Amino acid sequence: MAASIIDVARAVGVSPSTVSRALRGRDGVSDELRVRIIAVAADLGYTASRNASSLASGRTCSIGVLAPYVGRWFFGTVVDAAERVFSAAGYDLLLYNLGSVDSRKRFFAELPVRKRVDAILSLLIPTGDEAERLRSLGIPLAITVGGPRPGFTTVGIDDRAGAELATRHLVNLGHRRIGRIGTRPSAPLYWTTPDLRRRGYLDVLVDAGIPHDPDLEADGEYTVEGGERAMTRLLTAVRPPTAVFAESDEMAMGALRALRAHRLRVPEDIAIVGFDDHELADVVGLTTVAQPVAEHGTQAASLLLRLLRDDTDVPDHVELPTHLIVRNSTAPHRGSLHGDIE
Structure with missing residues (x-):
């Protein structure tokens, strides 16, 4: 049986009218209480009446979500978390999969979201022209990857600092020949994350006095299969x-698969550090730089709801924390594959 507004009110300890005001963006509810009500409503699976909200506000009660890869774990997790918050507040999601160059060009040329959504949540970074097109819609805009961007509310992490954490961990374990599996700086589709993480990797090498060797970098395409191919190339x-x-x-897991196929031991022969803290990272014992992936979606959705109720105190950028989780895939350096001590 679906939860009712009364169930939400009882769980929070407030009146049903307070729940209604909070979920519809009305005044008279503190930000702290509003966030709590939204979270409880999402947990209970309560959804406000979209028809009533639309009639009362003159809005579409829909949010447009732009994603480059809806089938990948990171983006799927962010969208799922955002959808829970929006649904609890009575909003539907219109998802636009812009994973190809053609679909992206067509979307920004036609802007099919015009007059169909009240706000946009983007999981891709728009170019200058694309950003202008989105801003011309005159609706709240949020981006969940990357740093601050004029005209957008952004939620993200310090990718460069996170990569420094990972690389410095390997340096501190005594490794000197440290490879990197990433992708081209401009790929995929203007995504800045690969470039920022590569910069963090290179920064630590410089600080440690380790010469950069281009042969120790390989394109893993941000997929398990790509990571396996990249690790094989590094070998x-x-x-x-x-x-x-x-x-x-995901690329780290592909690397682990390649090492297993080559009968190499992890971490005795080669140590591996990943990034994200994927839901399977603990299962495979992967040392990783953790980021609160679902929180990207929760935070961005909550900020958009505040913008929709004309909150003037919404931050331009929210930076989420990262931290290193050490598991079984890293250990002190014991020598290279050829037995020499560096």
């Missing part, structure tokens, strides 16, 4: 790495 280097920083856990 063909004249002097393979003793440790590898993979810019995502």
Whole structure:
């Protein structure tokens, strides 16, 4: 049986009218209480009446979500978390999958969201022209990846600092030949994360006095399969790495699969560090830089709801924390694959 507004009110300890005001963005409810009510409503699966909200406010009660890869874990987790918050507040989601160059060009040329949504949540970083097109809609806009951007409310992490955490961990374990599995700086589709994480990796190498070796970098395409291919390529280097920083856990898992296929031990032969703290990272014992992925969606959705009720105190940027989780895939350096101590 679906939860009712009375169930939400009882769980929070407030009146049903307070729940209604909170979920519809009305005044008279503190921000702290509003966030609590939204969270409880999402947990109970309560959804406000969309028809009533639309008639009362003159809005569409829909949120447009732009995603580059809806089938990938990170983006799927962010969208799911955001949907819970929006649904509890009585909003539907219109999801636009812009994973190809053609679909992206067509979307920004036609802007099919015009007059169909009250706000936009973007999981991709728009180019200058694309950003202008979105701003021309005159509705609240939020981005859940990257740093601050004029005209948008953004939620993200410090990707460069996170990569520094991962690489410095390997340096502190005594590794000197540290590989990187990432992707091209401009891919995919203007995504800045790969470039920022590569900069963090290079910064630590410089600080540690370790010469950069281009042969120790490989494109893993931010997929498990790509990570496996990239790790296999790194193993063909004249002097393979003793440790590898993979810019995502999915690529790290692919690297682990490649090492297993080559009968190499982790971390004895090669240490691996990932990024994200994927839901399976603990299962495979992967050391990783953790970020609160679902919180990207929860925070961005909550900020958009505040903008929709004309809250003037919404921050332009919210930076979420990262931290290193050490598991079984890293250990002190014991020598390269050829047995020499560096």
